[in-house]
Amino acid sequence: MRHLKIKQFEESFFRVIMFLSTLLIVLTLFLIIFTILYKGLPSLSWEMISQVPKGGFYFGKEGGILNAIIGSLYLSFGATIIAMIISLPVALFINIHLVKRKKLVNAIRFILDLLWGVPSIVYGAFGFAVMIYFGLRTSLLAGMITLTFLIIPIMIRSMDEVLKTIPIGLMEASLSLGSTRSETAYKIFFKQSLPGIITAILLSFGRAIGDAASVLFTTGYTDNIPTSISQPAATLPLSIFFQLTSPIPEVQNRAYASAIVLTFIILLISISSRFLFNKFNKHNIKS
Protein backbone atom coordinates (compact mmCIF):
# COMPACT_ATOMS: atom_id res chain seq x y z
CA MET A 1 0.00 0.00 0.00
CA ARG A 2 2.68 2.38 1.12
CA HIS A 3 4.79 1.45 -1.84
CA LEU A 4 1.92 2.42 -4.09
CA LYS A 5 1.60 5.83 -2.44
CA ILE A 6 5.28 6.54 -3.03
CA LYS A 7 4.87 5.51 -6.63
CA GLN A 8 1.92 7.84 -7.06
CA PHE A 9 3.83 10.67 -5.49
CA GLU A 10 6.78 10.06 -7.75
CA GLU A 11 4.51 10.01 -10.74
CA SER A 12 2.86 13.34 -9.94
CA PHE A 13 6.17 14.90 -8.91
CA PHE A 14 7.73 14.19 -12.29
CA ARG A 15 4.60 15.28 -14.05
CA VAL A 16 4.83 18.67 -12.38
CA ILE A 17 8.53 19.00 -13.17
CA MET A 18 7.93 18.15 -16.81
CA PHE A 19 5.03 20.54 -17.04
CA LEU A 20 7.00 23.40 -15.51
CA SER A 21 10.01 22.86 -17.77
CA THR A 22 7.81 22.76 -20.83
CA LEU A 23 6.08 25.91 -19.72
CA LEU A 24 9.41 27.65 -19.17
CA ILE A 25 10.63 26.81 -22.65
CA VAL A 26 7.44 27.85 -24.36
CA LEU A 27 7.34 31.08 -22.35
CA THR A 28 10.94 31.92 -23.21
CA LEU A 29 10.24 31.35 -26.87
CA PHE A 30 7.20 33.59 -26.78
CA LEU A 31 9.04 36.24 -24.83
CA ILE A 32 11.82 36.36 -27.41
CA ILE A 33 9.40 36.56 -30.29
CA PHE A 34 7.27 39.11 -28.47
CA THR A 35 10.29 41.32 -27.72
CA ILE A 36 11.58 41.46 -31.27
CA LEU A 37 8.08 41.98 -32.64
CA TYR A 38 7.22 44.67 -30.11
CA LYS A 39 10.42 46.60 -30.63
CA GLY A 40 11.02 45.83 -34.28
CA LEU A 41 7.65 45.75 -35.99
CA PRO A 42 7.12 49.56 -35.97
CA SER A 43 10.46 50.03 -37.76
CA LEU A 44 9.94 47.23 -40.23
CA SER A 45 9.12 48.61 -43.62
CA TRP A 46 9.40 47.77 -47.27
CA GLU A 47 12.20 50.29 -47.51
CA MET A 48 14.06 48.42 -44.80
CA ILE A 49 14.18 45.14 -46.71
CA SER A 50 14.42 46.49 -50.24
CA GLN A 51 17.23 49.04 -49.98
CA VAL A 52 20.85 49.11 -49.06
CA PRO A 53 21.99 51.58 -46.37
CA LYS A 54 22.16 55.17 -47.57
CA GLY A 55 24.67 57.60 -46.14
CA GLY A 56 23.88 58.13 -42.47
CA PHE A 57 21.76 54.95 -42.17
CA TYR A 58 23.49 54.06 -38.95
CA PHE A 59 22.61 57.48 -37.57
CA GLY A 60 18.94 57.02 -38.23
CA LYS A 61 18.80 58.22 -41.83
CA GLU A 62 17.29 56.42 -44.82
CA GLY A 63 18.10 53.05 -46.29
CA GLY A 64 17.69 49.40 -45.40
CA ILE A 65 19.43 46.14 -44.79
CA LEU A 66 19.15 44.52 -48.19
CA ASN A 67 22.94 44.29 -48.28
CA ALA A 68 22.89 42.13 -45.14
CA ILE A 69 19.95 39.99 -46.28
CA ILE A 70 21.57 39.21 -49.62
CA GLY A 71 25.01 38.79 -48.04
CA SER A 72 23.70 36.33 -45.48
CA LEU A 73 21.79 34.33 -48.08
CA TYR A 74 24.80 34.15 -50.43
CA LEU A 75 27.07 33.09 -47.59
CA SER A 76 24.77 30.46 -46.15
CA PHE A 77 23.75 28.99 -49.49
CA GLY A 78 27.35 28.79 -50.58
CA ALA A 79 28.55 27.24 -47.35
CA THR A 80 25.61 24.81 -47.20
CA ILE A 81 26.20 23.58 -50.73
CA ILE A 82 29.94 23.08 -50.22
CA ALA A 83 29.32 21.40 -46.86
CA MET A 84 26.69 19.12 -48.41
CA ILE A 85 29.03 17.96 -51.16
CA ILE A 86 31.53 16.96 -48.50
CA SER A 87 29.22 15.71 -45.74
CA LEU A 88 26.93 13.36 -47.62
CA PRO A 89 29.65 11.03 -48.91
CA VAL A 90 31.36 11.04 -45.52
CA ALA A 91 28.16 10.22 -43.62
CA LEU A 92 27.30 7.43 -46.06
CA PHE A 93 30.85 6.11 -46.03
CA ILE A 94 31.09 5.76 -42.27
CA ASN A 95 27.72 4.02 -42.07
CA ILE A 96 28.14 1.63 -44.96
CA HIS A 97 31.75 1.06 -45.95
CA LEU A 98 32.98 1.22 -42.39
CA VAL A 99 30.25 -0.90 -40.71
CA LYS A 100 32.85 -3.37 -39.64
CA ARG A 101 35.25 -0.73 -38.26
CA LYS A 102 33.32 0.11 -35.16
CA LYS A 103 36.21 1.63 -33.24
CA LEU A 104 37.28 3.82 -36.12
CA VAL A 105 33.71 5.01 -36.64
CA ASN A 106 33.32 5.81 -32.96
CA ALA A 107 36.55 7.80 -33.07
CA ILE A 108 35.32 9.74 -36.10
CA ARG A 109 32.04 10.46 -34.37
CA PHE A 110 33.82 11.61 -31.27
CA ILE A 111 36.03 14.02 -33.21
CA LEU A 112 33.04 15.40 -35.09
CA ASP A 113 31.21 15.93 -31.81
CA LEU A 114 34.21 17.81 -30.46
CA LEU A 115 34.27 19.97 -33.59
CA TRP A 116 30.54 20.58 -33.24
CA GLY A 117 31.19 21.90 -29.75
CA VAL A 118 33.97 24.29 -30.73
CA PRO A 119 32.71 27.88 -30.33
CA SER A 120 32.15 29.62 -33.61
CA ILE A 121 34.52 32.45 -32.72
CA VAL A 122 37.30 29.86 -32.82
CA TYR A 123 36.26 28.94 -36.34
CA GLY A 124 36.31 32.65 -37.08
CA ALA A 125 39.86 32.97 -35.80
CA PHE A 126 40.89 29.84 -37.70
CA GLY A 127 39.28 31.11 -40.88
CA PHE A 128 41.06 34.40 -40.39
CA ALA A 129 44.43 32.65 -40.06
CA VAL A 130 43.78 30.59 -43.20
CA MET A 131 42.74 33.72 -45.02
CA ILE A 132 45.93 35.54 -44.08
CA TYR A 133 48.01 32.50 -44.99
CA PHE A 134 46.62 32.38 -48.49
CA GLY A 135 46.75 36.13 -48.83
CA LEU A 136 42.98 36.40 -49.19
CA ARG A 137 41.12 39.49 -48.08
CA THR A 138 37.88 39.59 -46.15
CA SER A 139 35.40 38.36 -48.69
CA LEU A 140 32.35 36.22 -49.38
CA LEU A 141 34.68 33.38 -50.32
CA ALA A 142 36.65 33.52 -47.07
CA GLY A 143 33.38 33.67 -45.11
CA MET A 144 31.91 30.76 -47.01
CA ILE A 145 34.95 28.62 -46.33
CA THR A 146 34.88 29.45 -42.64
CA LEU A 147 31.16 28.74 -42.39
CA THR A 148 31.68 25.48 -44.27
CA PHE A 149 34.14 24.37 -41.61
CA LEU A 150 31.66 25.40 -38.95
CA ILE A 151 28.70 23.46 -40.32
CA ILE A 152 30.39 20.35 -41.68
CA PRO A 153 30.49 18.57 -38.30
CA ILE A 154 26.87 19.51 -37.69
CA MET A 155 25.81 18.28 -41.08
CA ILE A 156 27.75 15.02 -41.02
CA ARG A 157 26.62 14.11 -37.54
CA SER A 158 22.97 14.96 -38.23
CA MET A 159 23.02 12.85 -41.39
CA ASP A 160 24.89 10.17 -39.51
CA GLU A 161 22.26 10.03 -36.77
CA VAL A 162 19.62 9.39 -39.40
CA LEU A 163 21.65 6.80 -41.28
CA LYS A 164 22.48 5.02 -38.03
CA THR A 165 18.83 4.19 -37.46
CA ILE A 166 18.51 2.24 -40.71
CA PRO A 167 18.36 -1.45 -39.80
CA ILE A 168 21.29 -3.55 -40.95
CA GLY A 169 18.73 -5.90 -42.51
CA LEU A 170 18.21 -3.36 -45.27
CA MET A 171 21.92 -3.36 -46.03
CA GLU A 172 21.88 -7.15 -46.06
CA ALA A 173 18.91 -7.14 -48.42
CA SER A 174 20.61 -4.73 -50.77
CA LEU A 175 23.92 -6.60 -50.78
CA SER A 176 22.26 -9.95 -51.36
CA LEU A 177 20.62 -8.53 -54.46
CA GLY A 178 24.10 -7.97 -55.82
CA SER A 179 24.60 -4.29 -55.06
CA THR A 180 28.04 -3.08 -54.18
CA ARG A 181 28.46 -1.07 -51.02
CA SER A 182 28.45 2.18 -52.97
CA GLU A 183 25.23 1.24 -54.72
CA THR A 184 23.79 0.39 -51.34
CA ALA A 185 24.87 3.80 -50.11
CA TYR A 186 23.53 5.94 -52.94
CA LYS A 187 20.56 3.91 -54.16
CA ILE A 188 19.22 2.53 -50.89
CA PHE A 189 20.49 4.32 -47.81
CA PHE A 190 20.36 7.74 -49.39
CA LYS A 191 16.77 7.20 -50.50
CA GLN A 192 15.70 5.68 -47.23
CA SER A 193 17.08 8.59 -45.25
CA LEU A 194 16.33 11.40 -47.70
CA PRO A 195 13.85 13.18 -45.40
CA GLY A 196 16.38 13.17 -42.57
CA ILE A 197 19.17 14.27 -44.89
CA ILE A 198 17.13 17.24 -46.04
CA THR A 199 16.45 18.13 -42.43
CA ALA A 200 20.16 17.91 -41.65
CA ILE A 201 20.98 20.23 -44.55
CA LEU A 202 18.39 22.80 -43.56
CA LEU A 203 19.41 22.63 -39.93
CA SER A 204 22.96 23.42 -40.99
CA PHE A 205 21.72 26.24 -43.17
CA GLY A 206 19.89 27.71 -40.19
CA ARG A 207 23.01 27.48 -38.11
CA ALA A 208 25.06 29.12 -40.87
CA ILE A 209 22.76 32.05 -41.44
CA GLY A 210 22.48 32.84 -37.76
CA ASP A 211 26.15 32.77 -36.94
CA ALA A 212 27.96 36.05 -36.40
CA ALA A 213 31.26 35.18 -34.78
CA SER A 214 32.70 33.02 -37.54
CA VAL A 215 32.13 35.61 -40.24
CA LEU A 216 33.19 38.57 -38.14
CA PHE A 217 36.82 38.58 -39.31
CA THR A 218 36.43 36.77 -42.57
CA THR A 219 33.53 38.29 -44.49
CA GLY A 220 34.01 41.89 -43.53
CA TYR A 221 31.15 44.32 -43.85
CA THR A 222 29.95 46.56 -46.60
CA ASP A 223 26.94 48.64 -47.49
CA ASN A 224 26.97 47.28 -51.01
CA ILE A 225 25.64 44.06 -52.40
CA PRO A 226 28.66 41.98 -53.45
CA THR A 227 28.94 41.18 -57.14
CA SER A 228 31.67 38.57 -56.85
CA ILE A 229 32.85 36.13 -54.21
CA SER A 230 36.10 38.03 -53.74
CA GLN A 231 34.25 41.05 -52.40
CA PRO A 232 33.36 41.54 -48.78
CA ALA A 233 29.72 41.16 -47.76
CA ALA A 234 27.41 42.21 -44.98
CA THR A 235 25.56 39.68 -42.85
CA LEU A 236 22.35 39.93 -40.85
CA PRO A 237 23.83 39.02 -37.46
CA LEU A 238 26.54 41.65 -37.83
CA SER A 239 24.07 44.17 -39.13
CA ILE A 240 21.97 43.59 -36.02
CA PHE A 241 25.07 43.98 -33.89
CA PHE A 242 26.10 47.30 -35.47
CA GLN A 243 22.64 48.77 -35.19
CA LEU A 244 22.08 47.59 -31.65
CA THR A 245 25.30 49.16 -30.42
CA SER A 246 24.24 52.54 -31.76
CA PRO A 247 23.23 55.07 -29.11
CA ILE A 248 20.33 56.25 -31.27
CA PRO A 249 17.01 54.61 -30.24
CA GLU A 250 15.66 54.63 -33.79
CA VAL A 251 18.62 52.66 -35.01
CA GLN A 252 18.30 50.26 -32.11
CA ASN A 253 14.71 49.57 -33.07
CA ARG A 254 15.85 48.83 -36.59
CA ALA A 255 18.13 46.21 -35.09
CA TYR A 256 15.03 44.45 -33.80
CA ALA A 257 13.39 44.78 -37.17
CA SER A 258 16.45 43.11 -38.68
CA ALA A 259 16.13 40.39 -36.08
CA ILE A 260 12.56 39.82 -37.28
CA VAL A 261 13.87 39.37 -40.81
CA LEU A 262 16.50 36.88 -39.68
CA THR A 263 14.02 34.97 -37.53
CA PHE A 264 11.56 34.90 -40.40
CA ILE A 265 14.15 33.39 -42.75
CA ILE A 266 15.00 30.73 -40.18
CA LEU A 267 11.32 30.04 -39.59
CA LEU A 268 10.81 29.65 -43.32
CA ILE A 269 13.66 27.13 -43.38
CA SER A 270 12.12 25.13 -40.53
CA ILE A 271 8.73 25.06 -42.17
CA SER A 272 10.10 23.99 -45.53
CA SER A 273 12.15 21.36 -43.75
CA ARG A 274 8.95 19.97 -42.24
CA PHE A 275 7.19 20.13 -45.54
CA LEU A 276 9.98 18.40 -47.43
CA PHE A 277 10.33 15.79 -44.70
CA ASN A 278 6.71 14.77 -45.13
CA LYS A 279 6.91 14.92 -48.89
CA PHE A 280 9.87 12.55 -49.10
CA ASN A 281 8.81 10.30 -46.28
CA LYS A 282 6.41 8.24 -48.33
CA HIS A 283 8.57 5.11 -48.33
CA ASN A 284 8.76 4.88 -44.58
CA ILE A 285 5.16 4.81 -43.47
CA LYS A 286 5.43 1.33 -42.10
CA SER A 287 8.53 -0.67 -41.32
Next chain:
Amino acid sequence: MDNDIKINIKDLNLFIGNKHILKNINISIPNKKLTVILGPSGCGKTTLLKTLNRLTDLYPEVKVKGNIFIDNEDILHTNKNITEIRKNMGLLSQQPYPLPMNIFRNVTYGLRISGRRNRKILKNRVEHYLKQVNLWDEVKDRLKDSASQLSIGQQQRLCLARGLAVDPEIILADEPTSALDPISSQTIENEFLTFNGNYTIIVVTHSLRQAKRIADYVIFMYLGEVIEQNSADEFFNNPKEEKTKEYLKGIFN
Protein backbone atom coordinates in the same frame (compact mmCIF):
# COMPACT_ATOMS: atom_id res chain seq x y z
CA MET B 1 33.31 -33.81 -55.67
CA ASP B 2 29.84 -35.23 -55.83
CA ASN B 3 27.86 -33.61 -58.61
CA ASP B 4 24.69 -33.62 -56.59
CA ILE B 5 26.21 -31.55 -53.81
CA LYS B 6 25.81 -27.81 -54.26
CA ILE B 7 27.28 -26.51 -51.03
CA ASN B 8 29.94 -28.24 -49.03
CA ILE B 9 30.88 -26.82 -45.65
CA LYS B 10 34.14 -28.04 -44.14
CA ASP B 11 35.24 -27.50 -40.53
CA LEU B 12 33.45 -24.20 -40.24
CA ASN B 13 33.97 -22.35 -36.98
CA LEU B 14 32.59 -18.95 -36.20
CA PHE B 15 33.36 -16.70 -33.27
CA ILE B 16 31.67 -13.53 -32.17
CA GLY B 17 34.09 -11.79 -29.85
CA ASN B 18 35.24 -14.73 -27.77
CA LYS B 19 31.96 -16.62 -28.03
CA HIS B 20 32.19 -19.78 -30.09
CA ILE B 21 28.95 -19.63 -32.08
CA LEU B 22 29.36 -22.26 -34.79
CA LYS B 23 31.39 -25.32 -33.86
CA ASN B 24 33.05 -27.59 -36.41
CA ILE B 25 30.27 -27.51 -38.91
CA ASN B 26 30.47 -30.07 -41.71
CA ILE B 27 27.53 -30.10 -44.04
CA SER B 28 26.76 -31.18 -47.59
CA ILE B 29 23.75 -29.54 -49.13
CA PRO B 30 22.20 -31.34 -52.11
CA ASN B 31 21.80 -29.60 -55.44
CA LYS B 32 18.32 -28.43 -56.48
CA LYS B 33 16.71 -29.88 -53.39
CA LEU B 34 15.03 -28.29 -50.43
CA THR B 35 17.13 -28.45 -47.30
CA VAL B 36 15.66 -27.50 -43.95
CA ILE B 37 17.79 -26.34 -41.04
CA LEU B 38 16.09 -27.19 -37.77
CA GLY B 39 17.07 -26.33 -34.26
CA PRO B 40 16.06 -24.48 -31.14
CA SER B 41 16.33 -20.71 -30.85
CA GLY B 42 19.85 -19.34 -30.55
CA CYS B 43 21.59 -22.43 -31.93
CA GLY B 44 23.16 -20.49 -34.80
CA LYS B 45 20.85 -21.08 -37.75
CA THR B 46 20.70 -17.45 -38.85
CA THR B 47 24.42 -17.07 -38.37
CA LEU B 48 25.07 -20.10 -40.56
CA LEU B 49 22.83 -18.72 -43.28
CA LYS B 50 24.57 -15.34 -43.20
CA THR B 51 27.95 -17.01 -43.42
CA LEU B 52 26.85 -18.63 -46.68
CA ASN B 53 26.60 -15.33 -48.53
CA ARG B 54 29.21 -13.60 -46.43
CA LEU B 55 26.91 -11.12 -44.79
CA THR B 56 28.99 -11.90 -41.73
CA ASP B 57 31.47 -9.48 -43.32
CA LEU B 58 29.28 -6.69 -41.99
CA TYR B 59 29.61 -7.53 -38.33
CA PRO B 60 32.52 -6.09 -36.38
CA GLU B 61 33.31 -8.91 -34.03
CA VAL B 62 32.74 -11.92 -36.24
CA LYS B 63 35.63 -14.24 -37.13
CA VAL B 64 35.11 -17.14 -39.53
CA LYS B 65 37.38 -20.14 -40.05
CA GLY B 66 37.04 -23.12 -42.36
CA ASN B 67 35.81 -23.59 -45.91
CA ILE B 68 32.54 -23.22 -47.72
CA PHE B 69 32.60 -24.70 -51.19
CA ILE B 70 29.88 -23.65 -53.57
CA ASP B 71 30.34 -25.38 -56.92
CA ASN B 72 33.89 -26.20 -55.81
CA GLU B 73 34.75 -22.56 -55.21
CA ASP B 74 35.74 -21.77 -51.63
CA ILE B 75 33.78 -18.59 -51.07
CA LEU B 76 35.56 -17.81 -47.83
CA HIS B 77 38.93 -17.73 -49.58
CA THR B 78 38.32 -16.51 -53.06
CA ASN B 79 39.51 -13.78 -55.35
CA LYS B 80 36.11 -13.73 -56.95
CA ASN B 81 33.95 -10.70 -56.44
CA ILE B 82 31.81 -11.15 -53.34
CA THR B 83 29.04 -9.22 -55.06
CA GLU B 84 28.87 -11.91 -57.74
CA ILE B 85 28.74 -14.63 -55.11
CA ARG B 86 25.93 -12.91 -53.27
CA LYS B 87 23.98 -12.33 -56.45
CA ASN B 88 23.88 -16.05 -56.91
CA MET B 89 21.95 -16.43 -53.65
CA GLY B 90 18.56 -14.95 -53.00
CA LEU B 91 18.09 -14.13 -49.34
CA LEU B 92 14.73 -14.04 -47.65
CA SER B 93 15.23 -12.71 -44.17
CA GLN B 94 13.06 -13.31 -41.16
CA GLN B 95 11.61 -9.81 -41.47
CA PRO B 96 10.97 -8.42 -44.92
CA TYR B 97 12.99 -5.33 -45.81
CA PRO B 98 11.40 -3.72 -48.85
CA LEU B 99 13.70 -1.25 -50.59
CA PRO B 100 12.66 2.40 -50.26
CA MET B 101 11.06 2.59 -53.69
CA ASN B 102 7.90 1.48 -55.41
CA ILE B 103 6.81 -2.11 -55.96
CA PHE B 104 7.90 -2.18 -59.59
CA ARG B 105 11.34 -0.82 -58.75
CA ASN B 106 11.74 -3.31 -55.92
CA VAL B 107 11.37 -6.22 -58.29
CA THR B 108 13.57 -4.71 -60.97
CA TYR B 109 16.26 -3.42 -58.64
CA GLY B 110 18.63 -6.33 -59.17
CA LEU B 111 18.13 -6.23 -62.93
CA ARG B 112 18.68 -2.49 -63.14
CA ILE B 113 21.92 -2.50 -61.21
CA SER B 114 23.25 -5.15 -63.54
CA GLY B 115 22.46 -2.83 -66.40
CA ARG B 116 19.22 -4.14 -67.80
CA ARG B 117 17.01 -1.15 -68.50
CA ASN B 118 14.77 -2.11 -71.39
CA ARG B 119 11.36 -0.97 -70.23
CA LYS B 120 9.47 -3.73 -71.97
CA ILE B 121 11.66 -6.51 -70.69
CA LEU B 122 11.51 -5.12 -67.15
CA LYS B 123 7.73 -4.94 -67.26
CA ASN B 124 7.64 -8.47 -68.49
CA ARG B 125 9.93 -9.69 -65.72
CA VAL B 126 7.95 -7.91 -63.02
CA GLU B 127 4.77 -9.63 -64.07
CA HIS B 128 6.54 -12.97 -64.35
CA TYR B 129 8.09 -12.91 -60.88
CA LEU B 130 5.14 -11.38 -59.11
CA LYS B 131 2.96 -14.11 -60.61
CA GLN B 132 5.47 -16.67 -59.49
CA VAL B 133 5.12 -15.58 -55.87
CA ASN B 134 1.38 -15.18 -56.12
CA LEU B 135 1.38 -11.43 -55.60
CA TRP B 136 0.52 -10.19 -59.07
CA ASP B 137 -3.23 -10.07 -58.69
CA GLU B 138 -2.98 -8.15 -55.45
CA VAL B 139 -0.63 -5.46 -56.71
CA LYS B 140 -0.97 -5.24 -60.47
CA ASP B 141 -2.92 -1.99 -60.22
CA ARG B 142 -0.58 -0.35 -57.76
CA LEU B 143 2.89 -1.11 -59.01
CA LYS B 144 3.84 2.54 -58.56
CA ASP B 145 2.92 2.52 -54.87
CA SER B 146 5.60 2.47 -52.27
CA ALA B 147 6.46 -1.07 -51.24
CA SER B 148 6.32 -0.09 -47.59
CA GLN B 149 2.56 0.23 -47.86
CA LEU B 150 2.13 -3.49 -48.44
CA SER B 151 1.19 -5.81 -45.61
CA ILE B 152 3.98 -7.80 -44.01
CA GLY B 153 2.91 -10.98 -45.79
CA GLN B 154 2.84 -9.17 -49.13
CA GLN B 155 6.22 -7.62 -48.39
CA GLN B 156 7.63 -11.07 -47.68
CA ARG B 157 6.39 -12.30 -51.05
CA LEU B 158 7.68 -9.15 -52.75
CA CYS B 159 11.10 -9.79 -51.25
CA LEU B 160 10.98 -13.31 -52.60
CA ALA B 161 10.09 -12.03 -56.08
CA ARG B 162 12.86 -9.46 -55.86
CA GLY B 163 15.32 -12.19 -54.94
CA LEU B 164 14.17 -14.49 -57.74
CA ALA B 165 14.48 -11.69 -60.26
CA VAL B 166 18.27 -11.69 -60.05
CA ASP B 167 18.11 -15.31 -61.15
CA PRO B 168 19.98 -17.00 -58.30
CA GLU B 169 20.81 -20.69 -58.13
CA ILE B 170 20.41 -20.78 -54.38
CA ILE B 171 17.63 -19.45 -52.16
CA LEU B 172 18.31 -18.83 -48.50
CA ALA B 173 15.22 -18.34 -46.37
CA ASP B 174 15.41 -17.53 -42.68
CA GLU B 175 12.16 -18.48 -40.96
CA PRO B 176 10.29 -16.91 -43.85
CA THR B 177 6.89 -17.65 -42.38
CA SER B 178 7.40 -16.99 -38.69
CA ALA B 179 5.85 -13.54 -38.84
CA LEU B 180 2.98 -14.53 -41.08
CA ASP B 181 -0.59 -15.66 -40.64
CA PRO B 182 -1.40 -19.27 -41.58
CA ILE B 183 -2.68 -18.38 -45.03
CA SER B 184 0.33 -16.31 -46.04
CA SER B 185 2.58 -18.99 -44.58
CA GLN B 186 0.82 -21.53 -46.70
CA THR B 187 1.35 -19.39 -49.79
CA ILE B 188 5.08 -19.07 -49.17
CA GLU B 189 5.41 -22.75 -48.36
CA ASN B 190 3.63 -23.73 -51.54
CA GLU B 191 5.91 -21.47 -53.51
CA PHE B 192 8.93 -23.25 -52.14
CA LEU B 193 7.41 -26.55 -53.12
CA THR B 194 6.83 -25.27 -56.66
CA PHE B 195 10.37 -23.96 -56.96
CA ASN B 196 11.82 -27.17 -55.71
CA GLY B 197 13.84 -28.87 -58.42
CA ASN B 198 14.83 -25.58 -60.02
CA TYR B 199 16.73 -24.04 -57.15
CA THR B 200 18.85 -25.18 -54.27
CA ILE B 201 16.72 -24.02 -51.37
CA ILE B 202 17.74 -23.74 -47.75
CA VAL B 203 14.97 -22.94 -45.31
CA VAL B 204 15.50 -22.26 -41.63
CA THR B 205 12.53 -23.04 -39.49
CA HIS B 206 11.43 -23.69 -35.93
CA SER B 207 8.43 -25.61 -37.03
CA LEU B 208 8.73 -29.38 -37.16
CA ARG B 209 5.47 -29.66 -38.98
CA GLN B 210 6.59 -27.25 -41.65
CA ALA B 211 9.87 -29.13 -41.98
CA LYS B 212 8.01 -32.38 -42.49
CA ARG B 213 5.85 -30.83 -45.16
CA ILE B 214 8.61 -29.35 -47.28
CA ALA B 215 12.00 -30.91 -46.59
CA ASP B 216 14.01 -33.20 -48.85
CA TYR B 217 16.99 -33.02 -46.57
CA VAL B 218 17.25 -32.00 -42.93
CA ILE B 219 20.06 -30.54 -40.86
CA PHE B 220 19.52 -30.47 -37.13
CA MET B 221 21.55 -28.03 -35.09
CA TYR B 222 21.90 -27.69 -31.37
CA LEU B 223 24.01 -25.11 -29.49
CA GLY B 224 26.17 -24.30 -32.49
CA GLU B 225 26.79 -27.88 -33.55
CA VAL B 226 25.29 -30.01 -36.27
CA ILE B 227 23.86 -33.01 -34.46
CA GLU B 228 22.42 -34.86 -37.40
CA GLN B 229 21.87 -34.46 -41.12
CA ASN B 230 20.00 -36.81 -43.36
CA SER B 231 17.32 -37.16 -45.96
CA ALA B 232 13.94 -36.11 -44.61
CA ASP B 233 12.64 -39.66 -44.66
CA GLU B 234 15.49 -41.02 -42.61
CA PHE B 235 15.62 -38.03 -40.33
CA PHE B 236 12.00 -38.13 -39.27
CA ASN B 237 11.39 -41.86 -39.32
CA ASN B 238 14.70 -43.20 -38.27
CA PRO B 239 16.71 -40.64 -36.31
CA LYS B 240 20.12 -41.80 -35.20
CA GLU B 241 21.07 -39.41 -32.42
CA GLU B 242 19.58 -39.23 -28.95
CA LYS B 243 19.23 -35.43 -29.19
CA THR B 244 17.34 -35.69 -32.45
CA LYS B 245 14.91 -38.18 -30.96
CA GLU B 246 14.28 -35.90 -28.01
CA TYR B 247 13.79 -32.93 -30.31
CA LEU B 248 11.36 -34.81 -32.53
CA LYS B 249 9.38 -35.85 -29.48
CA GLY B 250 9.17 -32.18 -28.58
CA ILE B 251 11.02 -32.56 -25.30
CA PHE B 252 12.77 -29.28 -25.92
CA ASN B 253 12.00 -26.69 -28.50
